[in-house]
Amino acid sequence: MLHTSKHPTVVDHSPAKPRSVRNEGTRVAIEFDDGKTGRLSMRWLRLACECEACGDTASGKRWLTPADVPADIRAASIEISSGGETSVAWQDGHVSRFTAGFLAAHVGSGGDADARRFSPVLWSDDLTEELGRFVFDAVVEDDETLFRSLRALRDHGIAMLTGVPAEPEATLRVAGRYGPVRETSYGKVFDLISRPEARVAGETARAQIPHTDEPFRYSPPGFIFFHAIRTGAGSDGTSLMVDGFHVATLMRRDKPELFDLLTRHGVTFHREHAGEVFFSAEAHVISLDASGAVTGIRYNDRCLAPQIAIIDEIDGLIEALAELTRLICDPANQFRHQLQPGEVLVFDNQRVLHGRTAFDPTLAVRHLRSCNLDRDGVHSAFRALARRFAPDEAETVLYQGAIL
Ligand SMILES: [Fe+2]
Numbered sequence: 001m002l003h004t005s006k007h008p009t010v011v012d013h014s015p016a017k018p019r020s021v022r023n024e025g026t027r028v029a030i031e032f033d034d035g036k037t038g039r040l041s042m043r044w045l046r047l048a049c050e051c052e053a054c055g056d057t058a059s060g061k062r063w064l065t066p067a068d069v070p071a072d073i074r075a076a077s078i079e080i081s082s083g084g085e086t087s088v089a090w091q092d093g094h095v096s097r098f099t100a101g102f103l104a105a106h107v108g109s110g111g112d113a114d115a116r117r118f119s120p121v122l123w124s125d126d127l128t129e130e131l132g133r134f135v136f137d138a139v140v141e142d143d144e145t146l147f148r149s150l151r152a153l154r155d156h157g158i159a160m161l162t163g164v165p166a167e168p169e170a171t172l173r174v175a176g177r178y179g180p181v182r183e184t185s186y187g188k189v190f191d192l193i194s195r196p197e198a199r200v201a202g203e204t205a206r207a208q209i210p211h212t213d214e215p216f217r218y219s220p221p222g223f224i225f226f227h228a229i230r231t232g233a234g235s236d237g238t239s240l241m242v243d244g245f246h247v248a249t250l251m252r253r254d255k256p257e258l259f260d261l262l263t264r265h266g267v268t269f270h271r272e273h274a275g276e277v278f279f280s281a282e283a284h285v286i287s288l289d290a291s292g293a294v295t296g297i298r299y300n301d302r303c304l305a306p307q308i309a310i311i312d313e314i315d316g317l318i319e320a321l322a323e324l325t326r327l328i329c330d331p332a333n334q335f336r337h338q339l340q341p342g343e344v345l346v347f348d349n350q351r352v353l354h355g356r357t358a359f360d361p362t363l364a365v366r367h368l369r370s371c372n373l374d375r376d377g378v379h380s381a382f383r384a385l386a387r388r389f390a391p392d393e394a395e396t397v398l399y400q401g402a403i404l
Pocket residue numbers: 202211212213354
């Protein structure tokens with residue numbers, strides 16, 4: 001019985017086709033007609049079969065498990081068809097087929113796993129030139145413009161939308177293009193209006209040190225939309241944006257022992273409105289991925305709880321937090337922008353810290369509307385559109401945020 005391996009999720013855009021395959025027992029050595037060579041593990045290859053009997057991992061209608069592939073699995077024969085497809089007949093009679101594109105995409109990946117990992121573009125006070133700006137109408141109506149803005153969010157963690165109508169529903173209309181809007185205990189859309197009886201710091205007129213929002217949640221907001229309805233006069237209330245990955249990189253270079261502490265010591269953030277909510281999360285301020293690269297930041301000096309640490313470590317932990325605060329407050333690391341009505345600032349809340357200078361609430365009412373999206377929803381929108389507009393980028397491993 002012949003099974004065809006489909007791998008519908010892998011776009012076969014590589015012109016390279018296997019020229020020869022050599023069965024080495026536990027490995028298969030492949031040489032492509034463009035000169036590329038590499039090896040794949042036989043056990044890996046058997047597990048990669050997505051024929052009808054084995055099922056398909058992208059949809060989850062999958063029937064083959066890792067436990068079904070024995071360590072001593074061997075191929076009885078391996079053949080390349082004229083179309084470049086490779087058929088593997090296994091010793092138990094099962095046959096798997098793999099496209100040239102699938103093999104080319106994966107050969108060597110066992111030795112170079114970081115090649116598929118995405119590297120963000122870091123920035124400091126110099127973002128102005130590179131900041132992606134996208135017009136509201138185009139983002140709402142045109143998938144390719146939406147894709148380009150999602151790519152800007154992937155690269156810089158921040159983008160600007162312009163020409164957004166001041167109507168309340170415009171905020172949700174544009175945000176909804178990027179993924180499902182998260183409903184929180186503050187609702188789906190939150191109006192930040194300066195007022196004397198402020199409930200949270202964002203409603204006061206005081207300066208705010210750049211921070212990530214809601215680090216006291218196990219899973220903080222992924223992407224934040226700030227829609228400017230009315231803004232302050234002059235240069236007051238200027239937004240201050242900081243690339244958390246950039247300051248983490250500086251800290252890693254200059255104060256490695258303090259950086260290290262923030263990647264492995266738990267820090268507690270909390271928020272309580274008595275009788276209503278009491279959030280508390282202990283997490284790493286700097287999250288690393290499996291390769292050791294920075295994948296997320298959570299930090300808000302205003303929600304730091306009294307920390308829990310052994311007496312000999314507590315002063316070091318506080319010094320690490322103080323060093324991070326100094327880097328965040330350094331103007332050399334801050335991109336400054338005076339938001340104008342009709343602008344929406346979108347940013348990755350697990351990478352980019354946001355703050356603002358003080359303003360005079362008697363001179364102007366400041367009104368921002370804000371909503372939150374989960375980061376995997378936004379990255380899903382990026383990948384789905386990348387299938388259409390940039391297939392090479394669709395399967396890159398993106399940085400996955402402030403994991404606990
Ligand atoms: Fe905030």
